[in-house]
Amino acid sequence: MIGAVELGLIYAVMALGVYLTFRILNFPDLTVDGSFTTGAATAAILITAGTHPALATLAGGVAGLAAGVITGLLHTKGGINPLLAGILTQIGLYSVNLRIMGGANVPLLREDTLLTPLRDNGLLGGAVSIAIFGALALVVKVVLDWFLHTDTGLALQATGDNEEMIRSFGVNTDRTKILGLALSNGLVGLAGALIAQYQGFADISMGIGLIIAGLASVILGQAVFGSRVILISTLAVVLGSILYRVTIQVALQAGLDPNDMKLISAVLVVVALVLPKWGVFRRVSALRSLRRTAATSSTTGGA
Template structure:
């Protein structure tokens, strides 16, 4: 279970990158599958070349940043649809990653990584390592919340909400898209660099299907915690990533075939997308039912409070005394 939480926290950094494009920028960026591997491949080669493992993570961030920048340029300057731009970059990165690594796999089992001190101290696979991972991810989460509350971050959020409106105010949406796509894939590349060091190798297929995992993390987390506040929306992404890994861990523990994991991931995304709609539909039905009961109660109260009923009218009309029929005594209306 602890390794699943550690995996989830690493994936949480990747999911934060997906969150920036998918939720904030409203941009379906498929570069993620390639930039994750690019970051891992760059870090692995850098470590083999004698780089400090932390600098290798910085190199992974830089190459991921460059990949996102390419997607942004294709979209903003080349006028290519965002979805297609991401696919083109992702396909190109497959060959680029092979060039970086020189093969389809680069082992790091005998190299020092950022996790070597934890392993030497016997902390890997313990709640102490989970606490360290969580603290680092919390700092990254806080940095993203801070960024989105800056003037530029507000412009990015406005670009995703209403691009034409923010352009009418003189803000360059091309600039906000370029920088956000680059930052997003930079985070994904850094996550790939950490992941390669965690598992002890970089592989050209390590990023396949990762966009689905990122979307599952974003959608599941926000379906559970909601999006009422910005900081809650960002934190929900990390929670969703950890929850996703725990669900996969539980599925493997009960004996499900590992080949079914992609199907399970797709099913989780579908459920997470449908749950908010079901919740809204049920809430609307309950509210409508209460409103109908309220109207029925008001109508019954009016009848009991003195409205003329058929029986009363018939009784009054059958009386021979006009004053009594009119509800009066001695020709005067009762007080």
């Protein structure tokens, strides 16, 4: 179970990237499946070539960022549908990733990585590793919170909410979309680089279906923990990533076939999307809204 929490915290970096496009930019980006592997492949091949693991990890993030820029350019400058633009980049990245790795798999078991000190000292799978991965996820969350409250971040939010309106104020929405997609896939590539070092290899198939895991983390987290403001939303995404991985682990321990993991992920997303629309959950949500309204009114009246 501790391993599931560790994975949940690392994958939270990827989930925050998905949140940036899915919730903030309102862009259905399927580049994720390819850019995750690109980040992992770039980091793995650089580490085997003798590059310092920290630089290799950052290079993985930059590679993911470049993938996001390509999707953004296809959509904004090429006029391609957002969904199709992501699919095209994802398909192209499959061949690119094979070229980067020179094959379907790059082992890292005998290489020094960022996690080698933890592994050598027996700290993986314990409180220390959870604290470190938790700190990493928290740093990414705080930086993302800060960015979304800057002028550029507010323009990014406005582009997702009402593109025509923000364009009327002179904002270049094409540039904003490219930036959002770049940052999102940069986080995804960074997560891929970390996961490759965590599991000891990079594989061409490691990103297949990953967008479902990202969406499950975002939707499940916000359904359970709320999504009223940015600070809460990003925290909900991190917690949702942990909840998703723990749920998967529980399902596997209960005897489900590992081959059914993608099906379990899809079911989790469906449940997270459907439950809030059921009567009892709508009433709970309405009650919460009434309480917030009453609290606001009493505060205003007291002032």
